[in-house]
Every structure is written in structure tokens, then in C-alpha cells.
Amino acid sequence: MGRLWMTAMTAVLGAYLFFRWLPPLQPFSLAQFLTGFLFVPLRTWLALACFFLGVAANGALIRMVIIGSVRLLSGRRFRVGEWVVSMAALSHFYWAFQFHWQTAALFFVLSFFYGMMTLRERRLSEGDRL
Numbered sequence: 563m564g565r566l567w568m569t570a571m572t573a574v575l576g577a578y579l580f581f582r583w584l585p586p587l588q589p590f591s592l593a594q595f596l597t598g599f600l601f602v603p604l605r606t607w608l609a610l611a612c613f614f615l616g617v618a619a620n621g622a623l624i625r626m627v628i629i630g631s632v633r634l635l636s637g638r639r640f641r642v643g644e645w646v647v648s649m650a651a652l653s654h655f656y657w658a659f660q661f662h663w664q665t666a667a668l669f670f671v672l673s674f675f676y677g678m679m680t681l682r683e684r685r686l687s688e689g690d691r692l
Contacts, residue, residue, distance in 0.1 A: 576616025
């Protein structure tokens, strides 16, 4: 459960810092964006690093939610606490969509695809290997 809390905090903090450190987007001006990128590169690179960390952490949370939902619908056992915490941690997307919906949609889509790529729920038979 401690690993789940760290993943949830990384997801929320990564999303927050990404949107906080991102150069101003409204109204979008390519010249202002490039000027901010050139004169404050550390802030832009930190925003990019938070973006990648946030996508990976949100992908892990989405994977946990999907596995829990599939197990719930199929009647198999699953950890309800982890499932609920994962769903609650994903509620930060509401705040992200209020801030800038285009960037938040990109953030969510990439997190969703990363969560789908890491989804592995197959059973191994006796002769199979990982």
C-alpha cells in the first residue's frame, strides 16, 4: 500500500508541477513559448521531466483501476482499498482539465496508452515462461 501512495503522490505532484512550470499557453504565442524555452531552459526541462514522471505514474494508476474493474466484473478477488485509492488519485485530472483542457487531454491520453501497454493479465501454463 505504501508503493501505491508513492505512485499516487508522484502522479498528482507530477501533473501539478508540469502545469505550473509549463510556459504560458493562453493565448498561445510561438515566439513567447520559444523565448521562455531559450531563456529559462531549466524550468522547461523540469516541466518535461514532470510530464514523463506524471504520465508513468498515472499509467500505473490507470492499470490498477482497469485490473480491479475487470476482477470486480468477473467475480474474482481483488484489493478493494488499492482500487479505491487508485480511482481517487485519478481525480486530479478534473483540476488539470480546468486549467488547460488541451494539454490535460494529451496528458490523459498518453497516460491511458501507457497504462494499457503495461497491462499484463495473462495466466501462465506449466510450460510457459515470463
